[in-house]
Ligand code: ATP
């Protein structure tokens with residue numbers, strides 16, 4: 169479908185088209201549509217823009233990735249459909265593997281996501297050989313690569329499920345989430361929660377990483393230590409509450 173750029177909901181409609189194309193290509197699961205819709209609802213509530221709290225979280229996420237010994241970027245069917253180029257650029261910038269990590273696991277879908285990422289230029293995509301398990305999760309969702317997420321110290325987990333986020337934290341990993349819902353279990357539990365749309369969040373993360381690359385490790389560590397994720401999430405919820413009670417929103 170050709171969407172005119174002048175359409176007021178252009179960016180949102182293009183994202184929908186990408187998710188639908190992902191389903192047609194066997195990359196995204198149908199349930200991914202539901203997750204996307206929930207994300208859209210929260211994006212509407214935050215005004216479809218990057219909030220200052222998301223910028224603050226992005227700074228700390230960049231510091232975590234730059235000081236990590238073994239960072240890994242988790243990619244699910246929605247992420248692969250929406251932002252393949254951006255996750256690949258990130259993977260190259262910080263020398264971290266991509267790992268296909270899907271909730272509704274099938275060998276076929278993992279293979280398709282890996283091939284899709286490789287077509288877009290990815291060089292290291294793990295997850296097709298899922299030879300380790302995250303304790304505390306039932307079988308399909310527990311599968312990870314031994315040399316990938318299982319061995320990672322920092323996991324960037326966009327659009328992640330709350331159970332898996334919790335299990336990764338219990339394994340001692342630091343988790344950076346990208347999730348538009350500030351109240352999801354993932355956002356509530358992650359080490360650093362970026363509450364923003366994945367496209368905007370990754371664009372900001374890439375730009376931030378580029379400017380922070382030359383910053384010393386001690387300064388980065390101090391930024392991480394000074395960050396309070398719960399307090400930062402509170403700013404997002406306050407922003408939503410303020411928008412909802414502002415009269416102009418109701419004057420359509
Ligand atoms: P949780 O299990 O963490 O409580 P959930 O069950 O509500 O969350 P899931 O379906 O497990 O949600 O995960 C999808 C999450 O991804 C949702 O919270 C949704 O808001 C978010 N999401 C969907 N699309 C996007 C997007 N484009 N950018 C950022 N976040 C998104």
Ligand code: MG
Nearest residue numbers: 328329330331
């Ligand atoms: Mg969930």
